Amino acid sequence: MAARNAFYAQSGGVTAVINASACGLLETAQAYPGRIGKVYAGRHGIIGALTEELIDTSQESAAAIAALRYTPAGAFGSCRYKLKGLAENRAEYERLIEVFRAHDIGYFFYNGGGDSADTCLKVSHLSAELGYPLQAIHVPKTVDNDLPVTDTCPGFGSVAKYVAVSIREAGFDVASMAMTSTKVFVMEVMGRHAGWIAAAGGLAHETDADAPHLILFPELPLNAEDFVARVDTDVKAHGYCAIVVSEGIKNATGQFVAEAGTRDAFGHAQLGGVAPVIAALVKDRLKYKYHWAVADYLQRAARHIASKTDVEQAYAVGRAAVELALAGKSAVMATIVRLADDPYRWAVGEVDLAKVANVERKMPRDYITPDGYGITTACRRYLKPLIAGEDYPPYRDGLPDYVKLRNVAVPKKLAAAFKVG
Amino acid sequence: MAARNAFYAQSGGVTAVINASACGLLETAQAYPGRIGKVYAGRHGIIGALTEELIDTSQESAAAIAALRYTPAGAFGSCRYKLKGLAENRAEYERLIEVFRAHDIGYFFYNGGGDSADTCLKVSHLSAELGYPLQAIHVPKTVDNDLPVTDTCPGFGSVAKYVAVSIREAGFDVASMAMTSTKVFVMEVMGRHAGWIAAAGGLAHETDADAPHLILFPELPLNAEDFVARVDTDVKAHGYCAIVVSEGIKNATGQFVAEAGTRDAFGHAQLGGVAPVIAALVKDRLKYKYHWAVADYLQRAARHIASKTDVEQAYAVGRAAVELALAGKSAVMATIVRLADDPYRWAVGEVDLAKVANVERKMPRDYITPDGYGITTACRRYLKPLIAGEDYPPYRDGLPDYVKLRNVAVPKKLAAAFKVG
Numbered sequence A, B: 001m002a003a004r005n006a007f008y009a010q011s012g013g014v015t016a017v018i019n020a021s022a023c024g025l026l027e028t029a030q031a032y033p034g035r036i037g038k039v040y041a042g043r044h045g046i047i048g049a050l051t052e053e054l055i056d057t058s059q060e061s062a063a064a065i066a067a068l069r070y071t072p073a074g075a076f077g078s079c080r081y082k083l084k085g086l087a088e089n090r091a092e093y094e095r096l097i098e099v100f101r102a103h104d105i106g107y108f109f110y111n112g113g114g115d116s117a118d119t120c121l122k123v124s125h126l127s128a129e130l131g132y133p134l135q136a137i138h139v140p141k142t143v144d145n146d147l148p149v150t151d152t153c154p155g156f157g158s159v160a161k162y163v164a165v166s167i168r169e170a171g172f173d174v175a176s177m178a179m180t181s182t183k184v185f186v187m188e189v190m191g192r193h194a195g196w197i198a199a200a201g202g203l204a205h206e207t208d209a210d211a212p213h214l215i216l217f218p219e220l221p222l223n224a225e226d227f228v229a230r231v232d233t234d235v236k237a238h239g240y241c242a243i244v245v246s247e248g249i250k251n252a253t254g255q256f257v258a259e260a261g262t263r264d265a266f267g268h269a270q271l272g273g274v275a276p277v278i279a280a281l282v283k284d285r286l287k288y289k290y291h292w293a294v295a296d297y298l299q300r301a302a303r304h305i306a307s308k309t310d311v312e313q314a315y316a317v318g319r320a321a322v323e324l325a326l327a328g329k330s331a332v333m334a335t336i337v338r339l340a341d342d343p344y345r346w347a348v349g350e351v352d353l354a355k356v357a358n359v360e361r362k363m364p365r366d367y368i369t370p371d372g373y374g375i376t377t378a379c380r381r382y383l384k385p386l387i388a389g390e391d392y393p394p395y396r397d398g399l400p401d402y403v404k405l406r407n408v409a410v411p412k413k414l415a416a417a418f419k420v421g
Helices: A018-030 A046-050 A062-070 A090-102 A114-129 A156-177 A196-204 A224-238 A275-286 A297-301 A308-326 A377-387 B018-030 B046-050 B062-070 B090-102 B114-129 B156-177 B196-204 B224-238 B275-286 B297-301 B308-326 B377-387
Strands: A004-010 A036-042 A054-056 A105-112 A135-140 A184-189 A214-216 A241-246 A290-294 A332-341 A344-352 B004-010 B036-042 B054-056 B105-112 B135-140 B184-189 B214-216 B241-246 B290-294 B332-341 B344-352
Touching (some): A004 A018, A004 A046, A018 A036, A018 A308, A036 A046, A046 A054, A046 A090, A090 A105, A090 A114, A105 A308, A156 A184, A156 A196, A156 A241, A156 A290, A156 A308, A156 B297, A214 A224, A224 A241, A275 A290, A297 B290, A308 A332, A308 A344, A332 A377, B004 B046, B018 B105, B036 B308, B046 B054, B090 B105, B090 B114, B105 B308, B135 B308, B156 B196, B156 B290, B156 B297, B156 B308, B156 B377, B184 B275, B196 B241, B224 B275, B241 B275, B275 B290, B332 B377
Parallel strands (some): A105 A135, A184 A290, A214 A241, B004 B036, B004 B105, B184 B290
Antiparallel strands (some): A290 B290, B036 B054, B332 B344
C-alpha cells in the first residue's frame, strides 16, 4: 500500500500546548515514511482545507518542528469556524473531501475541542458515504477542560498552573501591603460555562490564610449579599481577601454579571470584564480599597509557566493520533486515562467520537464546597497532578525563544475557488 | 566597640525581588556578629518602628532567610506611609529615634523608593541633631525605575521581563486567531508617571510583525485620531495589532484617560482600567473584535518569571547596604553602576542621599521613537540586559514554594504607645 498524505488542522481558541500536540504528531508521522507521505497543515485551521490553503510541513527543519513543543498558540493559524450540519451545508463537507482527494490525503487529524470533535465525526461519515478512504482522528485540546471521557484536555493544565501561580503571587503581594493599602483583590479568569479554570486557583489555597479566599464559579448564581459578607469576614480574619472570579458568573436571574453589571454607571455590555464589576460591588458595600486584574489571553498563552504534565500529555495525544491511524482506527479521539491519583500515573487511550461529540463535561457539584466559594478535597485530588512539573522554554536575550514556522504553501491543484461561510 | 542592633524596613509597593534585598542584607549582617547584633525588621514597614512592633529576624532559620531570595512581596509587611517634613511632624522622627534608642539600634536600613530615600535622609539629619549615633542607609527598590543615579531600581527588571514575556505570548496567540477572531489586543501595565514598564514591552518587538505594534506612554498625550489610524494600519499589515498601554496615559488636556474615559457610557473614574477604554475606542472607530488584559499586581509579584539580573542586583544592594554601614557611611544609597552594555557588566556603587531624595528619573524623550509608539535603539540597549537571565524558584506540587516567615515579635520596651498618622 502506497503512503498517503495527512492533513492536520488546529481549531478554536489556541493554548500554550496545542503546538506540542502538533510536534508529537509531526515527529511521529515522520517515523513512518512508508505509511504517511507528507503532512499538510491547514492555514488558519479548517478554513485552509476549504480554501485549499495547505502548508507543507516537510519544508520545516527538524529543529523548527521540535521547537513547536515549547511554542504557544497555533503555529499554522487556527480559526473559530464551525462547519454546519451535513444536511445544512453538505457542500462544505464535499469540498473538504474534494481537497483531500486532490492531495491524496488519507488521514485527517483535527486538533480541537467539542465542536471540532463533532466536525471530525461528520467528515468521517461523509467520506464513508462517498466511498473516499479517510481515517479521521481527533486530537483533544481545550483550556475549558470540558471534553468528556478524557481525564483532562491538553491546554487546561497549563492555564490551571498559570492561574494558581498568579493568585498565589498576588496574594503574597496584597498580604504584605494590606494594612495601609489594598484589602480586596479580584482576579478574573476564563471559563464562560464551566468553572474548571477558576477552580484551579483553589490549588494555591493550602491554609485558611492563603489566597484565594473566595472563588466565584459560573455553575452557581452570585448571591451578592452573601458574597459581600464573606469578603468582609475574610478581610477581618486575614487582613485582606483575594478572589478568583470566572468570567462566566451569572446573577440570580441568569444574566452574565459582566454584562448585567451591578451598577448602572459602569457597564457597556460587550466590554466584558467581570472583575471590575465585582470590585465595584465590594467597594460600594464595604468601602475597602481594591485592585483587580484580568488575565485574558495571558493565561492561555503562558507557555513560560506551562505544566510539564500538560506538555507531555499534549505531545502524547499528538503522537497517539498517528498511532491510532496506523492501527487502522477512524472516528476516534485520543484520550488521557488516569491510572492513579498520587503519585499520578496516566496512559493514552481512545474513545469513539460518537461518545464525545456534543457532550460537555461540567464540574461535579461535589468539587465545589457546600458554601460555594472553594474547592473540595476531591477536586484538589483531581486537579493537583495536572499542574505538576515545570517545562521551561529556552530563552534568548531574556525572552522565550519561540519558533515561527516558514509555513510554505502547497501548490493548489483545484481550479475552483471556494467561498467560506 | 560593642555590636549594635540594626533596623530594616520595607517601604511602599512591594516587588518580586525586594525580599532578595532583605536576604542579601540579613545574610551579610550575620557574617559580622562583632559589629551587628540583631537585625530587627519593622512589621508593616516604618509603621512598625513608630509603634515599636519589631520583628526579630534572628528567630528565623537560615533556610527561611535564604528562601527570601526567591519569595516575592514583602516578608515583613510594607506600608504606604510617608513621614511628613521634620518641621511638620517632628514628633514622628523623635519617636523613631526613641524606639531606636530603646533597642540599641545603630543601623537604619530603609528599602524603598523616592519617598523612603527622603525619609532616610531626614532620619539621618535628626539623629545627628539629637546626638544619637545612627547610620542610615537606603536600599533602592521600585518597579517604576524612577530613582536617579542608579542604573536601574531592583524590582523593575522583573516587571519588565514579565511584561515583555506576556506581550510576546499574547501576540503569538492573537496572531494565530486573528483571521476569524480578535484583531486588536490591549494590555495595560503599571507606570502612572513614567513609561519605563510600558517601554519594556517593546523588547518583544524584534521585527515589524512582532507584538507589541504600538506602545502608549504616559509621557506623551494620547492623540486618538492618530492612534486609531495606526491601529488600522497594523491590522491591515500584520492581520492584528497588539498594544501595550501604560495605566498613566493622559489625553491632550492632561486628564488620565482611565479617569476621563473616551465614551460617556463607560467610565466610573475610580474603577481604573485604561485598557477597556482604549479597547472601546478602537471598537467604536474601527469595529474590530478586541480583547484586553490588565495585569495589575500579577506583574510586580511575578517572581516565577523574575529577571536573574534583577534578583542578583536586588541581593547585591542589600549586601552593599551592610557593607556601607560597616565602612562608616551614612545618608547614602547603594546603587547599580553600569560598566558596559553588551555584554552587560555592572558593579555596586553608592550615592549621597541628598542627591537622590526628591529627584525623579523620567524616560528620556530619545528612548521613544519620533512617532511616539515605540522604543529606540538606545532604549533597547538600556533595557535589554535588565531582563536577562531566569532565576526560577523551587516548586512543590506544581506551585512555587515561597516562604512565610515566623515574624516573632521583639518584646516592647517603651511604656507609651504611639498613634500613627
